[in-house]
Amino acid sequence: MHVSLQSQLVLYPLTIRQDKKHYIVEESLSGDFFEMPKVCIDAIHLINKGDSLELIEQELKSQYPEEEVDLVVFANQLMELGLIKEIDGEMIQVTKNNQSPNGFLWLSPRIGRFIFNKVTTKLFMAIMLINIMLVFLNPQLLPTYQDVFLFEAMTFNILTFMGVSLILIMIHEFGHILAVRSYGLPAKLEVGHRLFFVVFQTDLSPAWKLSPKRRNMLYAAGICCDQLMILIAFSIKLSFPEGNEILTGIVGVAILDICIKTIYQCCFYMKTDIYYLCENITGCYNLMENGKEYLSKWIPFIKQDSTTETFEEEAKFVRMYGLFYMCGVLFTVGLFIIYFIPQALYAYSQTLPELLHPVGNPYFWDAVVFLGQSLIMVSLLLYSWNKSNTSRTY
Template identity: 40%
Template sequence: MELTPDSRMKLRAITIHEKRKNYIVEEPESGDFYEMPVVCVEAIQLLGENRALGDIEQLLQSKYPSEEVDMIAFANQLLELGLVQEVDGRQIESSRRIDDTGQRLMISDKVGKLFFNPFSLALYAVLFVAVIAIFVIRPDLFPHYRDFFVSDWMLVNSVVWLVMSLLVVLFHELGHFLAVRAEGLSSRLGVGHRLFLVVFETDMNAVWRLPARRRYVPYLGGICFDTVLLFAALMVRLLSGDSLQWLSAVMGTVAFYIFITIVYQCLFFMKTDLYYVIENALGTYNLMENSRAWLSRYLPFLKEDKSVVYGDEEKVVKGYACFYVAGLAVSLLLFAVYFFPQFIFAFALSLPKLGEPFTSAAFWDGVFFMAEAGLMGGLLLFSWIRKYAPLQRSG
C-alpha cells in the first residue's frame, strides 16, 4: 500500500503503558507488546485525532528537533505489526495470527497467592540457602555427570530421563503460571513441541501490565519451584537407606537435571528467566538483541541483528555484552564438565554390548544407544546447517 503525506489512518484498539524510560504499547487482541519512545507514542495519539501523516511529522519535528521523524516509515511499521485498522477509510485486514493453542487452566488467583506471598517467598529463599548448605556439608551429593546413569541399561536411563525431565519442566512452568495468577493476571499453560520433543510453555505476556517491581516474582516463579524440588530430591537422598538405593539414584538424576536447569539460567546469550530479571531491573528491553548487534562488530561469527537503542542505553548494552560472553563461557564449561564426559561414559558402557550375541538384550541395548546418539548428532548437524549455511551463501 502506497502511503503519502496526506494519508490518514485509524489504529486498532491498543493500550499504552508508561514505563520508567519508554512506553509499552499493548495490542490486547493478540497479547503482543511493543516498546516505543515518547515520540512514537505521541505520533500514535495524533493518528487518533485523524491527522494526516505529513501534518503529524511537522508537529513532531518541531517539538523534537533532535529526533529524526519519518511518519511514512513509522506508518509502514505499524502496518507490518498489524496495528492498523483503516487507511484513508479503507479497511485493513489483519494478517496476524493469534496463538491460542495453549490450554487455559481454570485456577483461581487465590491459589496462586497461596504459593506466592511474602511468607512463601521467604521460604523459597531459605530452601535455596539450605540447598547450598547441603552441597557444602555433603559434597558427595553435588551433581555429577554419572548421576544420569541410574542403571547399566541405556534404555532404562533414557526412559527415566525422559519422564523425569517432562515432569520437572512441567513443575517449573507451573511455578511461572501460579506466580502470574497470584498477580490476578490471566495466563496460559501451553503444550507444544520442539521437533519430536514435548515442551511446556507459560504465556507471560500479561506481566507487562505490571509495574517493574512486581514482575520479578512471575519471572522467578519457575526457579522457586525448581528450588523446592531440588531440596526435596536432596533430602530423599540424605534419608534413603541401603534398601532404597534405586530411589536415591532416581533422585540423583532429578537433582542433576534441576541443577543443570538452574545453571542454564546463567546462559545470558539466550532469553532465560534471569535474562528477563536483568532486563527488567535495567529497564532496557531487547537487551540481548542490542548486545548481540554490538558484539557482532567485534565477533565475526555472530550474525548481525537489527537493534534499536534509545538515549543512554548504549552503556547498558555494552555492559550486558560482558554477561553475554560470560554465558557462552558457562555453556562451554557445562559441556566440558558434564555433557562430554557423560557421552564418553555412555559410549564406554554401550560399545562392549555390541559384541554380545545378536539375540541378547545387552546387544540391543547397545544398538539403542548408538541409534539414539546418531539421531541426536544428526539433528544437531541439521540445525547447524540450517543456521549457518544461509550465512555462507549470502557471504
Template identity: 50%
Template sequence: MSLTLNSTLSMVPIEIRKDNKRYIIEDQTSGEFFEMPEVCIDAISMICKGEQLGDIERVLKRNYPDEDVDLLDFAQQLIELDLIDKIDGNKVEIQHKAKAKLGFIWISPRIGKFFFNHFTYLLYGAVFIINIILFLLHPSLFPRHDDIFVFDIMVINLIFWMVFTFLFVLIHELGHVLAMRAHNLPTKLEIGHRMFFVVLLTDMSSVWKLTPKDRNVLFLAGLCFDSVLLFISLIVQLMFPNGHWFIIGLMNLAVFDAVLRVIYQCCFYMKTDLYFVFENITGCYNLMEMAKQTISKKFSFFKSKSSEEVVFSEEIKTVFLYSIFYFLGVIITIVLYIIYFIPEIIYAGKQLLPGFAQPPTSLQFWDALIFSLQVSIFIILLLYSWWKKYRLNKM
C-alpha cells in the same frame, strides 16, 4: 492509498502502558505487544485525535529537538505492524492475525495465589539460600557425573533419566503456569528446544499486561519450584544417608537435575528465565539480538543474520554488560561439558563396550546394542536439526 503529510489516520483498538523506560502498546485485536519511546506515544496520541501527519511532525520536532522525527516513515511502520485501520477514511487491508489460543483458565487464580503470594516469595527465597548453605556444609551432596546411572543396565538408565527429567521439567513449567494464573492470565505449554535439548515452554506472551516487578515473579516461578524439589532431595539424603539404594539413587538424580537446571539458567547466550529477568530489570528488550549485532561489528568472524536492532544511547552500557554475561554463559557450558557430560560419555562407554564382546544371547550385548542405537538416533536427529538450521540461515 498514498501517505502524505496531509493524511489523517485511524488506529486499530490499542492499549498503552508505561514500562521501565518506554511504553508497551498492546494490539487488542491480535494480542501482540510493541515497545515504543515517548515520542512515538505522543505521535499516536495526536493521530488518535485526528490530526494531520504534517501538523504532528511540526509539534514533535519542536517538543523533541534531539529526535529524528519523520511522521511519514513512522506511519508506514505502523501500517506494517497492522496498527492502522484507516487512511483518510479509507479502510486499510490488514492481514488479521488471530490471537494465540491460550488455556489453563480452568485453574483458578486462587490456586495460583496459593503458590505465589508475598509469604511464599519469602519462603522460596529462604529455601534457595538454605540449599546453598547445605551444599557449603555438606559438599558431598553436590552432584557427580555418575549420579544419572542409577541402574546397572544402561538402557534402563537412559529411559529412567528421560522420564525423570521430563517430570522435573513439567514441574518447572507448572510453576510458570500457576504464576500466570495467579494474575489471571491465560497460557499454554509448547515444545521447544535449547541447543540440542528438547524442552517444554510456557507461553508467557501476556506478561506484558503486568508491571515489570510482577513480570519478574512469573519469570522466576519455575526456579522457585526447582528450589523446593532440590531442598526436598537434599533433606532426604541427609535424613537417610544409609537408605535403600534406589531412594538414594533417585535423590542423587534429583539433585543432579535440579542443580544443572539452575546453572543452565545462567547461560545467557540462550533465552533462559534469568535472561528475561535481566532484560526486564534493565528495561532493555531484545538484548540478545542487540548484543549479537554489537559483537558482529567488533568481530568479523561472528556474523549475525538477525534484523538490525536500534540501540539507544542509554542502552549501550547494558548491551555491553549483557555481552559479558553472554560469553560467561558459553564458558559455563564448556565447564559443564568438561565436568559432567564428557565424563558421563566416557563412563557409559566403559560400561557398554565390553558388552559387544559378549554373545548375542547375553543381556550385556543387547544392553550395549540398544543403548548405542538410541544414542545414534539422537545424534542423527541432532545433526539433521543443525543441518536444517544451517540451510535456513544460508537462504
C-alpha cells in the same frame, strides 16, 4: 502503499501501559506487544485524533526539540508492525493471526495465588538460603557424574534419568503456569531450543499485561520450584544416609539434574529464566536481539533483527551483553566440541556394535533403547528449529 506528510492514518485498537522507562503497546487482534518511547505514544494519540502527519510532526518537533521526529518514517514502521488499519481512507490488507497463549484457563487463579503470593515469595528466598547452608555444612550433598549410573544396564540408567528429569521439568514449568494463572492470565507449554539443547518452555508473553514488579515472580517461579524440590531431595538424603539404595539413588539423580539445570539457568546468554529476570530488572527489553544487532556490525554471520531498536539509555547494557553473548556462545560451542561430541562418539562406538547381537540378547535391546532416545532428542531439536524459522518468516 505510499505514505506522505499529508496522509491521515487509522490504527488498530491499541492498549498502552507505562513501563519502567518507556511504554508497552499491546495490539489485541494479534496479541503482539511493542516497547515505544513517549514521543511515539504522543504521536499515536495525535494520529487517533485524526490529524495529518504534517500537523503531528510540527507539534512533536515543538514538544521534543532534541528528538529527531520524522512521521513518515514512523508511519512506515507502524505499517511494518501491522498496526495501521487505513491510510487516507484506504484499507490495508493485513492478515492477523492471534498467537497469544490461551491454555490452562481451567486452572483456578486461586491455586496460583495460594502457591505464589507475598508470603511464599519470602519463603522461597528462605528455601534458597537453606539449600546453600545445607551444601556448605554437608559437601557430600553435591552430586557427582557417577550418580546417574544406578544400574549395570545403560538402558535403565537412561530411562531413570529421563524419567526423573522429565518430572522435574514439568514441575519447573508448572511453576511458571501457576504464577501466570495467579493473575488470571492464560499460558501455553511448548517445545523450544537454546542453541543445541532441547527445552520445554512456558509462553509468558501475557506477562506484558502486568507491571514490571509483578513480572519478576512469573520469571522466577520455575527456579523457586527447583529450589523446593532440591530441598526435599537434600532432606531425604540427610534423613536416610543408609536407606534404600534405589530411593537414595533416584534422589541423587534428582539432585544432579537440578544442579545441572541451575548452572544452565545462569548461562543467560541464552534466553533462560535469569535472562528474562535480567531484562525485566534493567528495563532493557530485547537485550539479546539488540546485542546481536550490535555484534552484527563486526561479525557478518550474525543475523540482524530490524524490528528492534536500542534506546540511547540502553546502549551501555547492550554493548556489555553483546560481548557476554559472544563469549557465552563460543564457550558453549567449545564445550560441545571438546566434551559432548567426543562423549557422544564414545557412547555410539560402544553401543552400535551391540546391534550385532541376537535379538534375544539384552545388550541388543540396550543399544536399541539408547538409539531410540537419541532419535527422539534429535527429532525434538529439528522440530523446534523448524518452528522457530517458520515463525520468524511469518
